[in-house]
Amino acid sequence: MALNSSPDDTIAAIATPPGQAGIGIVRISGPKALAIVKEIFRSKYPRDSFETHRLYLGHLVDPVSGTAIDEVLLSFMKAPHTYTREDIVEINSHSGYLLLSRILKLVMDQGARLARPGEFTFRAFINGRIDLTQAEAVVDIVNSQSEKGLQLVAEQIKGTLRRRIELVKDAAVEILAHAEVAIDFPEEDHEILSREEGMNRIKEKLLEPLRVLIADHKSRNIWVDGINTVIVGRVNVGKSSLLNRLLNETRAIVTPVPGTTRDIIESPLSIEGIPLRLVDTAGLRQGTDQVERIGIHLTRQKMQSADLILLVFDQSEHLQQEDKKILDQCRSRNVIIVLNKIDLPGGLLPKERELLASEFPTVAVSALTGQGMDRLKQAIVNFVLKDGPDLGDSNVAPNLRHRKALEEALACFTRAAGGLKKSLPMEIVALELRSGIDALGEIIGETTPEHVLESIFSQFCMGK
Ligand SMILES: Nc1nc2c(ncn2[C@@H]2O[C@H](COP(=O)(O)OP(=O)(O)OP(=O)(O)O)[C@@H](O)[C@H]2O)c(=O)[nH]1
Ligand SMILES: [Mg+2]
Structure with missing residues (x-):
């Protein structure tokens, strides 16, 4: 936003979101706020003065044509005890984008200008009511x-x-x-x-x-953004299936084709009140085409910033070269190992299983059937409570x-x-x-x- 907001300007905007709702609000702030509404507001008992912090029932009327536009509740708040520290008038009308636009236009015809995004709060800041934080x-x-x-x-x-x-x-x-x-x-x-x-x-x-x-x-x-939890692994081990299963919805595309996921897919998830930001990534391998190589590059970046890595293996197969490489890259990170596809016969050698379990907490699941998902959630909670980032008791x-x-x-x-x-x-x-x-x-x-x-x-x- 350009910050050359002149305090002489009276600004106005629709303050409620577009779409269907019970009421809509047009907000006006600045020296002419009250004068503007006096031109267009008619109540049962004609009035010259408005008391601060009171609601008034009446009609908005186009002063040129004399047409009534809507029945409204109008609130007047006198400076400096307002959000912007300027005079503020809020018009509560019926909802509907067309109606609100018409009211806004009427207000602007009387001398207000359209507020920029955030300009009301900017005025609160400039006028010293709030600081930047x-x-x-x-x-x-x-x-x-x-x-x-x-x-x-x-x-x-x-x-x-x-x-x-x-x-x-x-x-x-x-x-x-x-x-x-x-x-x-x-x-x-x-x-x-x-x-x-x-x-x-x-x-x-x-x-x-x-x-x-x-x-x-x-x-x-x-607490505000969620624990950054990144799902990582070789192609086709079931990362996207795991994301979908944890979210209980089909958020990511799943196919038997290795290299299905190329983009980063993020979604918030709460487990026992602990907020996570769950991230699905492209499977790691020697990328075959340009798009996949970019996806793999993004995956590595996401791994770097992860608070927790869910490292997925397909337990129906031997550990492959690519699996071992990824495991190496995750040493010294916070990792939970997820052995996926337990609905299929086991393919990991006992010593491979031992190797994985000796490094990190390990949970066996089937993203396909949902088996073991409670154990995985518990492992995530345990991680957060024990080794997780300090949640702090600060305010x-x-x-x-x-x-x-x-x-x-x-x-x-x-x-x-x-x-x-x-x-x-x-x-x-x-x-x-x-x-x-x-x-x-x-x-x-x-x-x-x-x-x-x-x-x-x-x-x-x-x-x-
Ligand atoms: N039997 C079985 N198949 C699974 C399981 N999880 C995933 N699959 C299948 O494995 C294949 C790959 O699953 P995805 O979830 O796409 O795997 P991915 O790791 O995201 O794969 P990329 O995005 O290509 O790296 C699909 O055919 C899934 O249906 C599981 O627990 N059991
Ligand atoms: Mg995938």
Whole structure:
């Protein structure tokens, strides 16, 4: 979204999704919001003034033709106690895209302009009602994959993450103030923090809380996005069948032809309340054609970022060269071995079976009949509870953008502490502290570059 949103503009948009629904809402925000609706709203008792945060019943009327358009409930919310901190009017009408478009046009004819996606929330941000982490949470609340994820995002909307970051930032500003005094008055030793005290304070007030926040990012990935669970194996061992069976639907194409899956197929899945993002991949082999080779390349990328790999073998056959190669590539990863096709006679040699079982937890299933699927689900739950990523009991969850800035701040403050230790000039220490403070400011939107703001608000839908 272009961010040149003039505060003099009054903006309007349909705030409810297209399609059939009980009601539809047109939202108007800006200095002319009330004047606009006064032109088009007629109630039983003519009124000049509207009280804030009240609902009014009446009709919308085209002021030129005098035609009544719909019976509506109108709510007026006076600045600054509103979503955008500007005057807001919401028109609750009957639903239907045609009707809502007509109401929107009527509002625009009186001087409003069409809002860009996310512009209401952008105004809330620019007008200081919410910070950038809260704005981001408004998008995430829609996408959250679990109850806990929803809770984390709700905390973020309340500003919990912002407060945690401000705490660190304020502490850094205080330490910086001491450093600046030391620069300006080098001879007045007694006034300033000793280098030793400065180091301790950086460690305790900056580095430690930042490390905790960075670790909290991991739990967000899990609760908001789901545990990244990638199904991997040689061609034709039954990966896509396994995905379909776990999801209880035919999501991926299954055929006896080796190399059926070429694209990455992702789907959310919840097992006992644990959110997973299940990923089916192209079977690994020496790719025969270009499309398959690209698919295999994508598979390898997905394997790298997996939290958990479901490594599938066809137990009705011997281990093949390709199987062994994949097993090698998965060493030191979190793996559950899935021996598929147990409805068929066993083909694995006992020593092959032992080899697999000695490496990782192993579950035998039939993706075709569903046999063993409960054991597989249990194995996934066990993995998550025992060896899985730390789910944490934190109430905040930084996203990837936050995490990068937190790491940047951590690096700056670590160098600042190092500078104090090595008796480097205070100017250098102050410089590092300032850079760290800027990185933290970027998270909450104080010093965020415009292109980052644009990419954040471009994820919003119309009317939000
Ligand atoms: N008997 C039996 N056949 C199975 C089972 N699982 C899959 N198959 C069959 O094995 C063949 C390959 O299954 P897919 O699920 O497409 O295998 P894939 O690993 O996704 O294969 P690619 O996408 O080609 O790598 C199909 O004919 C399936 O019906 C099983 O548990 N038992
Ligand atoms: Mg497949």
